[in-house]
Amino acid sequence: MTIPAAFAKIAVAFSNAGLGPYVDSFAEWPGVPVMDDGGSIVSPGTPVSRPCKVQVDRVTEAMRQAEGYRDKDVSLLVLCETLEGDLDTDATLNVTAGPNAGRWSVQSVDKDTMGTYWLCRGRRA
Template sequence: MAAEHRDVLNQFFADLATGFAAQFGAPFQEVTATWPGTAVYDDGGSIVTPGTPVEKPCKAQFDAPTEAMRNDPGFLEKDMRLIVLSGTLDGTLDSAANVVVGDGEHAGTWSLESVQGDPAGIGWECRARKVA
């Protein structure tokens, strides 16, 4: 599938999910994916310039972890399944990111312990752990 077509399809599904959420109270909520940025080091290993943090808004839904997540090494009972709609995020999600939730039941900062794209490319399924 061409990247252009995939992007249109991803946006369609993201619009559909967020429209459903707005109309019927589905659990997609506004969150922010954050990355610390990449620091620049000198030859001695000292930081010359700290990384510039990156923040990107997106929509996500929390759910119970899957059985596969529960079988992952390092799984903790407090881990959650987090589904991030790809059409709502400008870029790609990876495990270097944290997800910040501003309010509600899951308010706080969540580290992404694993990130996997779904087969249809609609979003990312993540194993998330609250860190703050």
């Protein structure tokens, strides 16, 4: 077992017992539209939704200094082991529980050095 996998297992166990900050969530992407030859949308595509565990926290100082920062932005920590695939700024995180429940648009994405979590700046969607 890798260190990120071990950390995720421990964090999920504590959170499921009500002792940790990670809550059930979904990373969601809109469908990729299908266009006809004239450039008109024929179908909006199939949306993608993948389960994950997310912690909502205060933004980092680096996030405050980033272009586009707003006072109500938050830090979203997504355990990598709980999300199938990568995370990008096209995603919306749907946090399903806790005081910060709701949909958050992903404004920036970075991965910690160990690969344990995606560190995102989020904004209410």
